């Protein structure tokens with residue numbers, strides 16, 4: 461029965477997700493939990509248009525798995541900043557061993573030490589992908605056009621699952637600063653096999669239906685037996701009455 465409840469709960473969450481999805485005009489997507497471009501997961505930066513310096517605002521800070529936290533004790537790193545406020549700024553990322561992965565989600569965290577009113581954080585951006593081997597000669601495909609809120613928090617963006625060997629973050633604007641554009645962290649996530657998950661759910665529900673039908677049949681059989689036994693008993697009593705009446 462635990463499996464049954466699990467299946468129903470899962471189905472309910474799927475339906476809810478779909479309902480919420482419709483309200484928010486977002487597609488129902490399932491993504492992995494491993495950030496494919498994190499340096500600790502083998503992610504690399506293949507090329508970039510500029511960085512403010514090599515120490516504090518290096519492009520490497522985009523995939524170091526941390527953002528600035530000014531609360532004591534101060535932790536994290538500044539993030540990346542461009543050399544100036546020229547656009548677009550482009551950064552190309554690769555996964556471990558430059559493998560092709562099916563991706564459908566990016567997370568951008570504009571958390572940087574600068575206060576938000578200065579307007580240095582990334583605002584409008586695009587995500588481009590390619591499966592070609594050479595990022596310099598590649599044919600790129602646009603998969604997402606996004607806008608970041610000027611808030612110091614992780615912001616998720618989903619798109620149609622797309623194969624990628626390289627992911628290009630193309631930054632089109634900041635929130636008003638004429639000095640540079642900055643970003644705390646960039647993450648990419650794999651599209652999980654939603655169809656396989658649904659197949660498992662359907663198999664469970666089919667088994668649930670089989671069990672329910674079996675249970676229904678069992679109840680029907682028991683009920684029929686009770687009715688049959690009752691009617692047989694009734695018929696016997698009736699015929700006995702008829703017999704005694706005829707004897708009288």
Ligand SMILES: [Ca+2]
Pocket residue numbers: 521522523524525526527537538539644645
């Ligand atoms: Ca970072």
